[in-house]
Amino acid sequence: xxxxxxxxxxxxxxxxxxxxxxxxxxxxxxxxxxxxxxxxxxxxxxxxxxxxxxxxxxxxxxxxxxxxxxxxxxxxxxxxxxxxxxxxxxxxxxxxxxxxxxxxxxxxxxxxxxxxxxxxxxxxxxxxxxxxxxxxxxxxxxxxxxxxxxxxxxxxxxxxxxxxxxxxxxxxxxxxxxxxxxxxxxxxxxxxxxxxxxxxxxxxxxxxxxxxxxxxxxxxxxxxxxxxxxxxxxxxxxxxxxxxxxxxxxxxxxxxxxxxxxxxxxxxxxxxxxxxxxxxxxxxxxxxxxxxxxxxxxxxxxxxxxxxxxxxxxxxxxxxxxxxxxxxxxxxxxxxxxxxxxxxxxxxxxxxxxxxxxxxxxxxxxxxxxxxxxxxxxxxxxxxxxxxxxxxxxxxxxxxxxxxxxxxxxxxxxxxxxxxxxxxxxxxxxxxxx
Amino acid sequence: xxxxxxxxxxxxxxxxxxxxxxxxxxxxxxxxxxxxxxxxxxxxxxxxxxxxxxxxxxxxxxxxxxxxxxxxxxxxxxxxxxxxxxxxxxxxxxxxxxxxxxxxxxxxxxxxxxxxxxxxxxxxxxxxxxxxxxxxxxxxxxxxxxxxxxxxxxxxxxxxxxxxxxxxxxxxxxxxxxxxxxxxxxxxxxxxxxxxxxxxxxxxxxxxxxxxxxxxxxxxxxxxxxxxxxxxxxxxxxxxxxxxxxxxxxxxxxxxxxxxxxxxxxxxxxxxxxxxxxxxxxxxxxxxxxxxxxxxxxxxxxxxxxxxxxxxxxxxxxxxxxxxxxxxxxxxxxxxxxxxxxxxxxxxxxxxxxxxxx
Numbered sequence: 001x002x003x004x005x006x007x008x009x010x011x012x013x014x015x016x017x018x019x020x021x022x023x024x025x026x027x028x029x030x031x032x033x034x035x036x037x038x039x040x041x042x043x044x045x046x047x048x049x050x051x052x053x054x055x056x057x058x059x060x061x062x063x064x065x066x067x068x069x070x071x072x073x074x075x076x077x078x079x080x081x082x083x084x085x086x087x088x089x090x091x092x093x094x095x096x097x098x099x100x101x102x103x104x105x106x107x108x109x110x111x112x113x114x115x116x117x118x119x120x121x122x123x124x125x126x127x128x129x130x131x132x133x134x135x136x137x138x139x140x141x142x143x144x145x146x147x148x149x150x151x152x153x154x155x156x157x158x159x160x161x162x163x164x165x166x167x168x169x170x171x172x173x174x175x176x177x178x179x180x181x182x183x184x185x186x187x188x189x190x191x192x193x194x195x196x197x198x199x200x201x202x203x204x205x206x207x208x209x210x211x212x213x214x215x216x217x218x219x220x221x222x223x224x225x226x227x228x229x230x231x232x233x234x235x236x237x238x239x240x241x242x243x244x245x246x247x248x249x250x251x252x253x254x255x256x257x258x259x260x261x262x263x264x265x266x267x268x269x270x271x272x273x274x275x276x277x278x279x280x281x282x283x284x285x286x287x288x289x290x291x292x293x294x295x296x297x298x299x300x301x302x303x304x305x306x307x308x309x310x311x312x313x314x315x316x317x318x319x320x321x322x323x324x325x326x327x328x329x330x331x332x333x334x335x336x337x338x339x340x341x342x343x344x345x346x347x348x349x350x351x352x353x354x355x356x357x358x359x360x361x362x363x364x365x366x367x368x369x370x371x372x373x374x375x376x377x378x379x380x381x382x383x384x385x386x387x388x389x390x391x392x393x394x395x396x397x398x399x400x401x402x403x404x405x406x407x408x409x410x411x412x413x414x415x416x417x418x419x420x421x422x423x424x425x426x427x428x429x430x431x432x433x434x
Numbered sequence: 435x436x437x438x439x440x441x442x443x444x445x446x447x448x449x450x451x452x453x454x455x456x457x458x459x460x461x462x463x464x465x466x467x468x469x470x471x472x473x474x475x476x477x478x479x480x481x482x483x484x485x486x487x488x489x490x491x492x493x494x495x496x497x498x499x500x501x502x503x504x505x506x507x508x509x510x511x512x513x514x515x516x517x518x519x520x521x522x523x524x525x526x527x528x529x530x531x532x533x534x535x536x537x538x539x540x541x542x543x544x545x546x547x548x549x550x551x552x553x554x555x556x557x558x559x560x561x562x563x564x565x566x567x568x569x570x571x572x573x574x575x576x577x578x579x580x581x582x583x584x585x586x587x588x589x590x591x592x593x594x595x596x597x598x599x600x601x602x603x604x605x606x607x608x609x610x611x612x613x614x615x616x617x618x619x620x621x622x623x624x625x626x627x628x629x630x631x632x633x634x635x636x637x638x639x640x641x642x643x644x645x646x647x648x649x650x651x652x653x654x655x656x657x658x659x660x661x662x663x664x665x666x667x668x669x670x671x672x673x674x675x676x677x678x679x680x681x682x683x684x685x686x687x688x689x690x691x692x693x694x695x696x697x698x699x700x701x702x703x704x705x706x707x708x709x710x711x712x713x714x715x716x717x718x719x720x721x722x723x724x725x726x727x728x729x730x731x732x733x734x735x736x737x738x739x740x741x742x743x744x745x746x747x748x749x750x751x752x753x754x755x756x757x758x759x760x761x762x763x764x765x766x767x768x769x770x771x772x773x774x775x776x777x778x779x780x781x782x783x784x785x786x787x788x789x790x791x792x
Binding site for chain 1: 543669672675676678679680682683685686687688689690691732733734
């Protein structure tokens with residue numbers, strides 16, 4: 001195939017590119033590298049220069065400062081037809097144009113490949129077919145472009161760009177105007193295509209969560225400069241979001257994929273305090289989501305809570321953070337460090353009672369239970385029953401032994417959050433504020 | 435506002451449509467030769483044309499017709515020397531205007547573009563009028579007319595190009611610029627016509643178009659320029675198709691957008707100027723023809739351009755026949771019937787609801 005990129009295809013490299021519109025810089029000294037098979041998201045606030053960067057990378061903005069090249073000479077100095085065989089560009093908007101049959105429309109992408117004097121060659125027809133297949137539009141070839149729905153139309157534009165058979169694709173907001181289902185669909189198509197066919201894709205995306213989900217790298221633009229460039233897990237941070245977008249947002253991790261996602265906040269969080277009186281504090285030992293209902297219930301009943309030791313990125317950790325609950329946190333899959341145990345001691349010391357949620361216990365978090373043994377005499381302790389028939393002890397019985405030991409030393413136990421709250425109510429020293 | 439297109443993306447057969455128009459054009463040429471101040475029988479026309487183009491062999495042109503030989507000689511002169519040049523100029527000028535209209539509509543992505551409405555025709559008329567008013571280069575007038583007309587047409591052509599590349603590029607603003615230019619050039623033209631020291635100019639000829647008094651030289655020049663220029667234009671159908679997505683996207687798929695845009699405007703100006711130099715200003719052929727063709731064969735410029743040329747030729751020929759038949763023996767300016775058809779169509783395009791685009 002003439003257009004398919006070779007494995008040794010050079011990277012698309014922008015070096016020191018600056019573009020000015022009138023007296024204002026749209027891009028300032030931008031350097032960016034896009035390798036074959038790489039999907040790079042371009043993020044940044046409105047007006048940060050994303051569209052300009054994409055057009056510049058496509059070689060469409062006349063020779064200014066810097067260089068834009070794939071191996072050899074500057075793209076901006078190549079003939080349009082030569083350039084169009086290496087880089088395809090899809091702007092955010094497109095004039096409505098004529099009601100051209102879908103197939104003719106996609107074939108526009110073949111302009112640089114096909115011969116002026118001949119009808120479309122076999123290669124042209126095959127490339128058009130592949131582009132239509134890739135975008136799942138083969139069934140609609142009889143339609144006019146003006147009769148397609150928004151999602152179909154966006155896929156048709158993508159097909160036109162794919163038909164160009166370039167090693168690099170520059171897509172400006174390919175998900176604009178699409179509903180969430182079509183956004184996911186289009187981005188998944190782009191990503192899998194790029195990885196499978198080793199095409200480099202640079203795409204501007206406003207939705208950072210989608211960018212984190214579908215790109216290998218994110219480059220962040222602010223006022224025409226690249227201010228961050230790296231894997232989503234590394235660069236998306238509350239600090240960056242505050243700096244570049246001026247928002248307060250939490251960066252969390254999707255427990256299943258490990259990918260970061262953002263939770264913007266509309267206003268500063270104020271910890272809820274149901275009464276002016278200082279509430280009694282209850283420490284919760286949990287993990288893996290076992291403490292969620294308990295933490296909520298405690299706060300609803302007017303108690304203060306603390307939690308730990310919990311692994312970073314655990315759902316309980318995130319909920320505790322959300323609720324403003326002080327938490328001792330340890331790295332995931334790491335044994336609890338002495339320092340963290342010290343934190344736990346301080347939290348236990350500040351609490352009036354301890355409740356142990358039914359969490360799975362393994363070698364790394366066994367220390368939680370062992371530590372409680374030292375406190376069980378000093379702080380009333382309640383053990384929520386482990387669910388029957390579900391394995392929770394992954395320590396060859398050591399956890400069960402510690403649990404039995406706690407009970408022997410006076411820890412109460414029972415099933416369900418309500419039982420724990422009721423137990424708290426019966427404690428003489430611990431009563432919810434009136 | 436994109437040009438109106440046929441229903442859906444239907445790919446209608448352009449071949450049969452083109453064939454039908456070609457047959458209609460040839461038939462129209464023969465039939466038109468019978469019409470004029472004097473009606474000449476179709477059989478005589480056929481015989482005269484056959485002999486003149488060398489197909490008639492040794493036959494007398496009017497053999498078999500109950501006509502005196504002297505009458506026959508007169509008819510031959512009328513058909514071959516008076517009517518045929520006018521007919522051919524009508525065909526090629528109509529083709530030129532239709533091609534020019536279709537090209538300008540495509541280049542400006544504006545359904546209201548037309549050499550007449552944009553003032554290019556009036557500009558060409560002013561250029562030609564300068565040559566005729568001041569009686570420059572009397573010996574070479576026929577050959578120099580298109581050159582002067584082109585010089586005159588270039589002025590509105592450049593202004594329109596600048597206006598279309600500028601900030602205010604709505605379809606209406608382009609046409610309003612054209613209307614303003616048209617009014618200006620018409621005023622300049624009228625000044626020349628009143629000054630007119632050598633009485634070489636006729637007001638109605640220049641302002642409303644006329645196909646009388648064409649010569650074989652005129653016809654040869656119009657035909658030559660229109661065939662050459664028209665071929666170059668029609669070969670740009672692919673580029674015009676892609677240019678409908680805007681110059682930036684066109685560049686990105688490999689079209690040299692600026693070069694092709696300039697080239698197409700220049701070629702449109704050349705073919706328009708050449709025809710205006712010999713016919714005066716004829717309105718609406720360039721507006722109507724491509725639209726009608728698009729309705730029939732769809733939006734593909736590779737088909738729209740050549741078929742529009744055929745349609746424009748037929749359209750102007752029919753208009754010319756009407757001009758001769760409405761108030762005989764008077765020959766009306768040919769721009770009158772084209773305006774009767776064109777103005778309602780223009781208003782329809784102007785007020786038609788915009789198609790819903792994504």
